[in-house]
Amino acid sequence: MFGLVPVSTAAGCFSSLPALLAFSVAPLAHLRPLDIAVIAIYFGMVIWIGFYLRGRTNTSEEFFMAGREMTAWIAGLSFVSANLGSLELMGWAGSAYQYGILATHWYWVGAIPAMLFLGLVMMPFYYVSKTHSVPGYLFLRYGEHARVLAAVSFALEMILMSGVNMFAMAVVMKVVLGWSYTFSILVSAFAVTLYVALGGLRSAIFNEVLQFVLIWGGALLVPILGLIQAGGPDGLKRQIIANLHSDSYFHLWRDMGSFSANPMGVHWTGIVFGLGFAISFGYWTTDFLVVQRVLAAHNLRAARMAPIIGSFFKMAVPFIVILPGLLGLVLLQNPDGSRMQLIPQDTWKACVPMSSDCAQQLKQTSLSPAVQQDVLKQKQGPQTDLHSYNEVLPLMMVRYLGPGLLGLGITALIAGFMSGMAGNVSAFSTVWTYDLYKPLIYKKGTDSHYVLVGRVSIVAGVIVSILAGALVQRAHGIMDYVQALFSIFIAPLLATILLGMFWKRASRIAGFLGLLFGVVFSASLFEWVHVYPAKLAYVALSPDAKPMAENVFRALWACLFTAIVIFVVSMFTKPRPAAELEGLVYGVTPLPKEEPVPFYKNEWTWAGLVVVIFAALNILFW
Amino acid sequence: MHGSGIPIWFFIGVLLVVYGAMIFGYGVYEWHTGIYPPLVQLTSLHTPVWWGGLLTLLGVFYVLKFRPVRAAK
Numbered sequence: 001m002f003g004l005v006p007v008s009t010a011a012g013c014f015s016s017l018p019a020l021l022a023f024s025v026a027p028l029a030h031l032r033p034l035d036i037a038v039i040a041i042y043f044g045m046v047i048w049i050g051f052y053l054r055g056r057t058n059t060s061e062e063f064f065m066a067g068r069e070m071t072a073w074i075a076g077l078s079f080v081s082a083n084l085g086s087l088e089l090m091g092w093a094g095s096a097y098q099y100g101i102l103a104t105h106w107y108w109v110g111a112i113p114a115m116l117f118l119g120l121v122m123m124p125f126y127y128v129s130k131t132h133s134v135p136g137y138l139f140l141r142y143g144e145h146a147r148v149l150a151a152v153s154f155a156l157e158m159i160l161m162s163g164v165n166m167f168a169m170a171v172v173m174k175v176v177l178g179w180s181y182t183f184s185i186l187v188s189a190f191a192v193t194l195y196v197a198l199g200g201l202r203s204a205i206f207n208e209v210l211q212f213v214l215i216w217g218g219a220l221l222v223p224i225l226g227l228i229q230a231g232g233p234d235g236l237k238r239q240i241i242a243n244l245h246s247d248s249y250f251h252l253w254r255d256m257g258s259f260s261a262n263p264m265g266v267h268w269t270g271i272v273f274g275l276g277f278a279i280s281f282g283y284w285t286t287d288f289l290v291v292q293r294v295l296a297a298h299n300l301r302a303a304r305m306a307p308i309i310g311s312f313f314k315m316a317v318p319f320i321v322i323l324p325g326l327l328g329l330v331l332l333q334n335p336d337g338s339r340m341q342l343i344p345q346d347t348w349k350a351c352v353p354m355s356s357d358c359a360q361q362l363k364q365t366s367l368s369p370a371v372q373q374d375v376l377k378q379k380q381g382p383q384t385d386l387h388s389y390n391e392v393l394p395l396m397m398v399r400y401l402g403p404g405l406l407g408l409g410i411t412a413l414i415a416g417f418m419s420g421m422a423g424n425v426s427a428f429s430t431v432w433t434y435d436l437y438k439p440l441i442y443k444k445g446t447d448s449h450y451v452l453v454g455r456v457s458i459v460a461g462v463i464v465s466i467l468a469g470a471l472v473q474r475a476h477g478i479m480d481y482v483q484a485l486f487s488i489f490i491a492p493l494l495a496t497i498l499l500g501m502f503w504k505r506a507s508r509i510a511g512f513l514g515l516l517f518g519v520v521f522s523a524s525l526f527e528w529v530h531v532y533p534a535k536l537a538y539v540a541l542s543p544d545a546k547p548m549a550e551n552v553f554r555a556l557w558a559c560l561f562t563a564i565v566i567f568v569v570s571m572f573t574k575p576r577p578a579a580e581l582e583g584l585v586y587g588v589t590p591l592p593k594e595e596p597v598p599f600y601k602n603e604w605t606w607a608g609l610v611v612v613i614f615a616a617l618n619i620l621f622w
Numbered sequence: 623m624h625g626s627g628i629p630i631w632f633f634i635g636v637l638l639v640v641y642g643a644m645i646f647g648y649g650v651y652e653w654h655t656g657i658y659p660p661l662v663q664l665t666s667l668h669t670p671v672w673w674g675g676l677l678t679l680l681g682v683f684y685v686l687k688f689r690p691v692r693a694a695k
Contacts, residue, residue: 036647038641045637056627074630206630213634217641221673225664402652402659404645405670 027178028391029398037408042214042411043191046207050195053203058345060450063200064132064430067295072302074209076309078293080317080421081208083111083283084215086416087168089321093396094389096325099263100249101621103325104318108252109276111314112614114284116607118294119307122285124591125501127300130459134288134497135435141500141584142511144439148516150493153434154288155428159461159484162424164467167419176394177410187413189462192421197431197458201296204419204426208293211415212313218405218412221319222393225400226327239330243339249326252621258544265546274552278559282490286497289427301594304603311610315617321393328392330400340395341367341385348388351375432457469567484526491555492518495562500598503570504578504585510569518562525554628690635684638677646674 031039057063070078095103131137135154139147155485169583170184195203230236241247248255255261256268284307286291297303301589313488332340332431343351345359354376375386387395397409433454445453529536529550539557540549578588599605649670652658658665 034644038644041637041640045633049633052628079624209630210634210637213638215640217677221669225667225669229664340654398661399663400669402648402662402665402670404641404648405673408641408645 010536028176028383028387028394029173029406029410031177031407031410032403034403038404038407039411039414040087042415044537046191046195046210049206049210050198050203053199053206056235057198057200057202058448058451060433060454062202063451063454064433065292066200066202066205067393069298070205070293070296070302070306072297072305072309074205075294075297075306076304077212077313078205078208078296079290079306080310080313081212081215081419082290082293084317084416085165085420086213086413087165087171087420089215089219089416089551090172090390090393092321093328093393094327094342094345094391096322097328097389097392098325098344100254100326101318101322101341102262102264102266102299104252104322104621105271105275107314107318107322108614108617110273110280111284112610113276113312114280114309115307115314116610117281118285118291119162119304119311119603120607122501123294123304123307124300125584125586125589126291126295127297127303127588128592132295132434133431134286134291134493135431137497137584137597138500138511139439141581142496142506142515143508146496146508146512146515147435148440149512149519151431153485153489153519154516155431155436157489158289158424158428158431159465159470160472162421162428162461163465163467164420164472165417165420165424166465167469167472169414169421172394172413175391176413185466187422188418192418192425193459193462195529196395196422197455200454201292201426201430203423205293205296207422208419209413211412211419214408214412214415214618218319218409219324219393219397222396222409223319223323223399224326226324226331226396230327230330236326236330240326243330249329250621252618254622259540259542259546259549260544264548265544266549266552267540267542267545270540270549270552270556271557274554274556276556278494279487279552280492281498282555284561285488286493287486287490288431289423290428291611292430293311300592301597301603305606306611308606312613317609324396325392328396332392334385341365342387342389342392342395345388348386351386354378366572421462421465425458425465428461429454429457432461479501484523487551487555488522488526488558489519491558492522492562495559496566499563499566500585502583502586504588505570507573507575507577508568509573513569514562514566517565518558521561522554522558525557529554629688631684631688632690635681635686635688638681639685640681642674642676642678642681644674645670646678649674 051349056067059067061067092106126137129137129140131140132152135147135151138150166185166188170179170186173179173184174181186500195207199206208390217495220325227236230239235315237247237250240249253268256266256271259267294303294306297306328342330339332342334340343365345360347358347365350357350361359372361378362375365372367375377465394413397406401409433450437453437457442449492515495518496511500511525539529539536545536547536550537543539545540553542549545553583589624684649668649672652665653671
């Protein structure tokens with residue numbers, strides 16, 4: 001999913017596809033037989049797991065909800081892994097190269113508070129209502145219209161995201177390995193279809209946990225070896241300051257006092273309220289793709305512990321994502337030993353292959369005038385081999401990983417893409433079957449009928465994903481809208497669910513209208529800035545704001561607008577009787593008593609520890 | 623995973639053992655022959671040997687702890 005991917009990453013990968021197909025780019029890495037064997041074993045393992053799990057997914061509860069028998073650890077790792085796709089890894093490593101540790105905000109303040117809130121506060125309502133999906137909760141709370149609106153939007157988003165993920169993987173494999181584009185699409189689509197259609201959500205979760213282990217096994221060496229070569233954290237800091245003459249790369253909050261003081265062009269209010277609340281809470285607590293993993297837990301305590309376990313790992317992810325980006329700033333070298341300077345994705349697209357925009361784009365980079373001239377004359381030289389920010393992670397892998405280890409790193413990237421697709425199609429299948437097919441098309445089916453519908457929808461979903469992805473890549477400019485789908489929808493959904501869960505006065509029609517008008521408002525803001533970029537100054541409240549600020553402030557305004565609509569409409573419409581809201585709303589829901597456990601098994605203890613570590617990290621890198 | 627069947631941790635253990643052994647084996651070959659891949663940095667640290675060894679040990683631990691016979695009990 002692209003909601004938490006840097007603005008340029010997915011669009012950049014994707015829109016460069018036609019150019020790449022017509023232009024031969026020298027691959028970054030050459031795989032040896034040992035690397036090929038590592039990748040082949042991974043594919044064999046995931047397909048085998050799919051066949052193994054087929055015999056254990058006979059009922060709809062088993063197929064769509066993994067039998068609700070996942071332990072807290074598995075649900076927690078799957079929960080965090082669903083947001084650890086390859087686009088996220090490469091995109092945020094590239095952002096770290098560009099902005100320094102400011103990119104870490106998307107892993108810490110942009111995730112941890114929301115994960116704790118989901119586990120400690122919201123999970124009991126999702127779990128007690130026994131809903132199969134987030135649109136399912138909307139149905140119970142606000143009625144059919146709200147459910148259909150949410151389900152149709154979500155299903156469309158999942159199909160498009162799956163297609164874009166597949167095509168993005170093909171582009172990355174082409175750039176990194178030189179693999180045929182068709183080969184990458186067919187192999188990944190075949191493997192994902194097979195293992196998800198056979199094993200359902202259980203198979204998707206298994207592979208997400210597998211992917212999580214592979215990512216750490218394949219990527220952890222890069223920061224370790226990089227730090228050794230850079231002379232430790234002090235050496236890294238010293239070299240960055242010497243090369244870039246700025247220490248703002250190491251500060252999370254110090255330069256957030258104004259839009260112009262930091263390279264992201266974001267104010268701390270945008271980070272705290274826009275990212276830390278509207279986007280983060282929207283994604284981690286209402287996006288069904290991630291919430292589905294927690295709903296599969298075997299009891300309420302496991303469901304509450306899962307996001308808390310996930311938050312520990314989430315806090316550690318910058319070590320394998322952000323640190324390689326920072327190390328790339330000082331360690332990557334051209335063949336002649338000079339420091340390699342990566343360029344923005346837009347510049348790379350304009351110059352590889354050469355287009356008329358290249359000269360203009362190059363002027364905005366820090367490449368020396370002599371190198372710019374060499375690039376424009378297409379002169380072969382040690383510094384004319386251009387790479388974009390998004391390539392920093394693969395470049396660092398190639399730098400340190402020899403045969404076998406490189407295969408493991410590449411397998412981790414492939415696994416990230418494939419589990420992203422699997423997450424998309426399994427969530428699509430659940431929402432399609434439970435929230436669209438069953439209530440609107442065929443209500444009287446047997447349990448096995450709905451399992452069959454689920455399996456067929458996975459196959460159909462993958463096929464439609466490929467077609468949708470192909471359509472998007474041919475229609476120039478659509479990718480901007482696809483990327484925005486998530487951010488347009490998620491903030492209004494957050495306000496709708498929070499008010500529904502914590503304010504019993506919110507009426508049915510208010511929930512539906514709030515969601516509908518919130519989405520329209522959010523989409524209008526997006527289109528306004530898209531058509532008139534200068535209007536960003538109004539959305540983000542500053543002429544110094546940069547595109548990253550637009551996302552966070554748009555989400556904040558959309559969330560507030562939706563809340564206001566729900567509040568106003570509720571005050572003029574009849575509330576639902578309290579008896580109907582039992583199990584759905586705070587204050588009228590008796591929460592289930594949980595068996596007392598020792599303090600070290602209590603979710604509040606671990607959540608407290610997360611808060612302490614979270615605060616310490618923010619102070620340490622202030 | 624909760625319930626019956628082969629736990630996911632067992633699959634992970636098997637994969638780590640296989641990958642660890644392959645990488646460790648290559649690392650030993652590399653060290654023994656002194657032929658290192660060109661352009662790869664810090665080969666003097668013999669990363670494949672210790673990283674492959676670590677993966678193998680971790681994998682063995684998971685295979686033994688979560689082997690199906692034990693999990694069924």
